[in-house]
Amino acid sequence: MSGPTTTSILPPAVQQQLSMKLLARPMPDLIHTTMGYPITMDQQAGDILRRRRYQNLLTAPVPLGNGIVDPPAQQLTALDIDARIDWYGTYLILQEQVMLINEDPVLNSAVSTLGQSLRETEDQLARSMMEGGAPPINCTSGTNGDNPSNISPLDCSKAVRLLRTANAQFIQDIIEGENKFGTAPVRTAFFGLGHTNLSADLDQMLGFINVANYANNSNLLQAEWGSVRNIRFLLSSVGSITPNASANLQDVYNIFLPGQESYDMVDLDGYSAQFIYAPPEIASPRLRLYQTAGWKMAQVFNITNTSWIVNLRCTLGVAI
Amino acid sequence: MSCQILTGSFVNVASTPKFIPITAQINEFRLWNLTRSGVTSQGIAGSLTSDRIVEAFFNPNLMGSGTALIKQNGTVAGVLAPLNNGVAAINGMSLFDSSIYAQGPTIAIASFVPGTTTVFTTGAAHGFRVGDNVRIGNMTSAPEMGGLVMTVTAVGSPTTFTTLFDSTNSLTSVGSVFKVGNINVQNQSLYYPQWRAIASISLANPMVVTLLVQQNYQIGDKVRFQIPTVFGMQQLVSGPNGLPIEFTVSAVNNAVGTQTVTFANVDSTAYTAFAWAAAANYPYGLPVMVPQGEGNTNNLLGVVPTPLPYANQNILGFATQNTGQRGILIGAGDGTNSATTGGIIGSTVDAWAWECISSSQTYY
Numbered sequence: 001m002s003g004p005t006t007t008s009i010l011p012p013a014v015q016q017q018l019s020m021k022l023l024a025r026p027m028p029d030l031i032h033t034t035m036g037y038p039i040t041m042d043q044q045a046g047d048i049l050r051r052r053r054y055q056n057l058l059t060a061p062v063p064l065g066n067g068i069v070d071p072p073a074q075q076l077t078a079l080d081i082d083a084r085i086d087w088y089g090t091y092l093i094l095q096e097q098v099m100l101i102n103e104d105p106v107l108n109s110a111v112s113t114l115g116q117s118l119r120e121t122e123d124q125l126a127r128s129m130m131e132g133g134a135p136p137i138n139c140t141s142g143t144n145g146d147n148p149s150n151i152s153p154l155d156c157s158k159a160v161r162l163l164r165t166a167n168a169q170f171i172q173d174i175i176e177g178e179n180k181f182g183t184a185p186v187r188t189a190f191f192g193l194g195h196t197n198l199s200a201d202l203d204q205m206l207g208f209i210n211v212a213n214y215a216n217n218s219n220l221l222q223a224e225w226g227s228v229r230n231i232r233f234l235l236s237s238v239g240s241i242t243p244n245a246s247a248n249l250q251d252v253y254n255i256f257l258p259g260q261e262s263y264d265m266v267d268l269d270g271y272s273a274q275f276i277y278a279p280p281e282i283a284s285p286r287l288r289l290y291q292t293a294g295w296k297m298a299q300v301f302n303i304t305n306t307s308w309i310v311n312l313r314c315t316l317g318v319a320i
Numbered sequence: 321m322s323c324q325i326l327t328g329s330f331v332n333v334a335s336t337p338k339f340i341p342i343t344a345q346i347n348e349f350r351l352w353n354l355t356r357s358g359v360t361s362q363g364i365a366g367s368l369t370s371d372r373i374v375e376a377f378f379n380p381n382l383m384g385s386g387t388a389l390i391k392q393n394g395t396v397a398g399v400l401a402p403l404n405n406g407v408a409a410i411n412g413m414s415l416f417d418s419s420i421y422a423q424g425p426t427i428a429i430a431s432f433v434p435g436t437t438t439v440f441t442t443g444a445a446h447g448f449r450v451g452d453n454v455r456i457g458n459m460t461s462a463p464e465m466g467g468l469v470m471t472v473t474a475v476g477s478p479t480t481f482t483t484l485f486d487s488t489n490s491l492t493s494v495g496s497v498f499k500v501g502n503i504n505v506q507n508q509s510l511y512y513p514q515w516r517a518i519a520s521i522s523l524a525n526p527m528v529v530t531l532l533v534q535q536n537y538q539i540g541d542k543v544r545f546q547i548p549t550v551f552g553m554q555q556l557v558s559g560p561n562g563l564p565i566e567f568t569v570s571a572v573n574n575a576v577g578t579q580t581v582t583f584a585n586v587d588s589t590a591y592t593a594f595a596w597a598a599a600a601n602y603p604y605g606l607p608v609m610v611p612q613g614e615g616n617t618n619n620l621l622g623v624v625p626t627p628l629p630y631a632n633q634n635i636l637g638f639a640t641q642n643t644g645q646r647g648i649l650i651g652a653g654d655g656t657n658s659a660t661t662g663g664i665i666g667s668t669v670d671a672w673a674w675e676c677i678s679s680s681q682t683y684y
Contacts, residue, residue, distance in 0.1 A: 082613070124419075125642065129511045165558075247466025249496060306610045
């Protein structure tokens with residue numbers, strides 16, 4: 001045989017090389033657990049955690065006078081708030097041959113994806129709890145003709161008014177104005193936890209301040225999009241949507257506005273997040289054919305004062 | 321790692337789908353109607369019956385949701401019946417997962433009759449059952465009803481159904497409706513208790529509140545109300561200081577079609593009447609009853625607290641909990657594989673046995 005030796009004549013023995021730099025996975029911002037008040041329940045103490053809030057007493061503005069007769073006594077009463085923990089978990093079964101043949105360290109990725117699964121489950125549970133329990137108010141001042149309407153500054157004000165009238169405390173302090181071009185002060189604020197599809201509607205709103213225009217952006221959360229009136233919005237791709245739920249059967253976007261200590265994030269002592277790995281000699285003792293890895297947790301989210309959290313419902317004004 | 325076989329039994333409620341919660345992966349599900357096969361079981365006398373489904377098989381990986389491979393009795397002769405093999409095309413079996421949103425087909429609403437309860441007429445057979453939760457929308461001349469979820473309290477005919485919505489102030493309208501769930505299975509929100517939209521509130525002592533969607537309440541549960549001003553009865557919302565007022569439930573009737581909560585210590589006789597606002601006030605917020613926590617029944621009129629003197633100890637009705645479930649839903653119809661009226665569970669009360677296989681490995 002004569003002639004040039006090309007790759008047709010002499011191909012590489014192996015055509016691919018797997019890059020050991022694995023591709024990034026999509027990781028949503030987990031916004032629904034960020035405002036939860038963490039509390040731990042003791043083991044061997046039942047599965048229901050009871051919390052108690054005493055009711056305020058009436059004021060006593062009438063003078064006692066100069067007599068010796070006692071005024072009427074008030075009764076001290078309390079409200080009990082209960083929550084029952086549940087167990088959650090998922091796992092992988094990894095065949096031994098998978099570990100032996102694949103070029104990348106599969107178990108490393110397994111651990112990483114399991115960790116993400118746990119945190120996303122937590123976030124979903126917090127979101128679901130708020131969907132069911134946070135009292136709804138509809139946006140009605142938007143212009144799209146639906147009910148709820150698209151979000152407007154007035155709707156934001158109404159939601160904040162409701163919370164403040166119930167004495168819900170703001171989450172964030174004021175950001176004072178500074179002498180910087182293009183910036184503005186930001187009011188004391190509740191966080192609004194919503195879906196990323198709302199970003200265009202927020203951008204369109206009169207008075208919206210993007211995070212880039214905050215006078216000081218040293219304490220921003222990654223998911224923060226901007227602020228309107230007394231609400232700073234955290235947006236996530238796993239924000240809450242109720243499908244086809246408006247008057248015109250469009251998707252309804254739930255924006256949760258929790259005040260301080262409005263909901264609990266209860267876990268069980270020593271059981272908040274467990275990574276469980278069973279090596280082949282335990283998972284498959286006869287021939288060590290596979291190993292397992294998983295996570296388990298005991299948890300419940302619970303609204304402790306429904307007057308201190310609001311679900312501001314809206315539809316989109318800017319179509320997707 | 322091993323294959324799991326789960327087994328169980330139940331007695332169905334006539335004409336009512338049966339949900340069996342199963343945490344394990346469901347690879348195959350088999351079902352036997354013992355009663356209609358002539359077997360006496362679980363207190364139900366066997367009765368070998370012609371033209372009834374007596375066996376059903378479902379493999380979610382190989383078969384469409386809501387179907388089943390069935391065996392149906394032929395004509396009974398003495399103590400035996402021949403078996404006919406076939407497919408249940410509707411109301412067979414389907415996997416169910418509370419965390420996954422499921423929506424039924426959209427049905428056109430042709431009209432409704434305004435009244436203290438509302439009877440809707442659809443343009444085509446709706447297929448709803450009593451206890452289904454449906455969402456109304458696109459109501460052209462009654463937009464105030466749009467987006468509301470209501471429990472179906474009666475099915476008058478294949479094209480009519482009733483809910484507790486008080487539409488006295490509404491104009492009849494065309495629109496759309498679809499099923500979003502059933503009172504017996506948790507919705508996508510997973511958690512109990514949930515806020516509920518108010519259908520009506522009485523002007524009476526004690527005050528009675530009727531809800532649009534059934535929920536399981538308990539005496540001693542504590543609630544508050546959030547009612548937009550256009551609905552009236554602002555006395556329930558907040559006191560002179562603007563703070564929300566809380567109320568303790570003294571009696572409940574959770575039956576579908578009643579769906580009432582009674583407040584013995586509330587005399588609403590002199591309150592401003594509650595009424596669903598008319599279309600002129602559209603859009604507005606929802607009037608809702610919001611679960612708040614557990615109360616103390618010691619001071620409730622007409623309620624004997626137990627155990628004395630600590631009448632708050634056994635009240636856990638509003639303990640927040642995740643009631644989501646996974647499992648299999650067995651459809652109901654006339655107990656045959658009829659393409660229009662069929663369903664595995666029929667109109668009789670029967671004893672059933674089932675077997676679920678959770679495979680460790682599946683080969684295709």
